[in-house]
Amino acid sequence: MTLDWNAFTPWSALAGGLLIGLAAALFVLLNGRIAGISGVLGGLLRPSRGDVAWRAAFVLGLVAAPAVYLLFAAWPRLTVNAGWAELVLAGLLVGVGTRYGAGCTSGHGVCGLSRLSPRSLVATGVFMAAGFVTVFVIRHLLGL
Amino acid sequence: MHVVFSLLAGLIFGLGLLVSGMADPAKVLGFLDLAGRWDPSLALVMAGAIAVGLVGFALARGRSRSLLGLPMTLPTARHIDRRLIGGNLLFGIGWGIAGFCPGPGLVALGMGEGKAAVFVAAMLAGMLVFELFERRTSRSLKVA
Numbered sequence: 001m002t003l004d005w006n007a008f009t010p011w012s013a014l015a016g017g018l019l020i021g022l023a024a025a026l027f028v029l030l031n032g033r034i035a036g037i038s039g040v041l042g043g044l045l046r047p048s049r050g051d052v053a054w055r056a057a058f059v060l061g062l063v064a065a066p067a068v069y070l071l072f073a074a075w076p077r078l079t080v081n082a083g084w085a086e087l088v089l090a091g092l093l094v095g096v097g098t099r100y101g102a103g104c105t106s107g108h109g110v111c112g113l114s115r116l117s118p119r120s121l122v123a124t125g126v127f128m129a130a131g132f133v134t135v136f137v138i139r140h141l142l143g144l
Numbered sequence: 145m146h147v148v149f150s151l152l153a154g155l156i157f158g159l160g161l162l163v164s165g166m167a168d169p170a171k172v173l174g175f176l177d178l179a180g181r182w183d184p185s186l187a188l189v190m191a192g193a194i195a196v197g198l199v200g201f202a203l204a205r206g207r208s209r210s211l212l213g214l215p216m217t218l219p220t221a222r223h224i225d226r227r228l229i230g231g232n233l234l235f236g237i238g239w240g241i242a243g244f245c246p247g248p249g250l251v252a253l254g255m256g257e258g259k260a261a262v263f264v265a266a267m268l269a270g271m272l273v274f275e276l277f278e279r280r281t282s283r284s285l286k287v288a
Contacts, residue, residue, distance in 0.1 A: 004181035016164020017192020023157035025200020032210035061154020079170035093238025095270020101231025114197025130236025
């Protein structure tokens with residue numbers, strides 16, 4: 001392991017993190033809900049009365065964020081090295097996994113840990129470990 | 145009104161993802177690449193998010209209603225089971241393959257990134273698979 005000093009952006013990472021935390025805090029205090037994006041999305045797939053608008057609005061906020069961002073600055077770099085097959089596989093795994101696992105980086109990682117949830121602590125540990133191992137296998141064992 | 149705040153929360157969350165660089169799969173994978181050139185930024189994003197989140201959730205604890213008068217609908221599950229672990233394993237693997245998770249996928253979609261659209265479509269398909277399986281299982285349990 002060598003630290004990638006070129007890529008490491010401590011201040012913007014922290015600032016962005018504070019914004020994410022703010023969003024989660026506002027959402028729980030105002031809407032009484034967990035800002036867990038897999039859950040917000042997943043619920044849209046079995047819509048019930050009174051349950052759609054707030055979900056669609058949250059998703060819209062995420063999708064519209066880049067447009068709002070442009071009012072302040074140019075977009076940051078976005079590099080997707082994965083090919084179509086990998087993207088489909090990744091998407092399927094994330095889709096199935098987040099629903100069975102009841103959360104994702106926002107639901108378990110940000111909100112769950114902020115709530116001091118032991119369940120989210122385990123969940124976060126598991127998906128982080130899985131992420132680390134997967135990248136290790138792909139980049140350093142398979143050399144892809 | 146709560147729909148407007150939901151939109152706002154999604155927007156702030158999305159802005160946070162952009163500012164922190166977490167909408168960029170290459171940056172996320174840089175964090176997951178422990179054996180390579182390691183970019184610790186994601187850790188700082190989480191730290192920043194949880195620092196604010198801790199305050200928000202502490203304020204929310206013990207409330208039965210949100211500040212907008214909505215019922216607090218927070219997860220109550222406390223068990224750690226195979227679904228939790230298995231699901232998060234799958235999620236982490238998917239995350240490690242493309243560097244996308246639900247939130248960043250949606251934000252990148254908002255940037256017009258075609259590859260993000262593929263990921264999001266596959267993710268929704270995966271979530272749909274989960275829904276269909278869950279409905280069939282609960283139906284067969286009812287019949288039995």
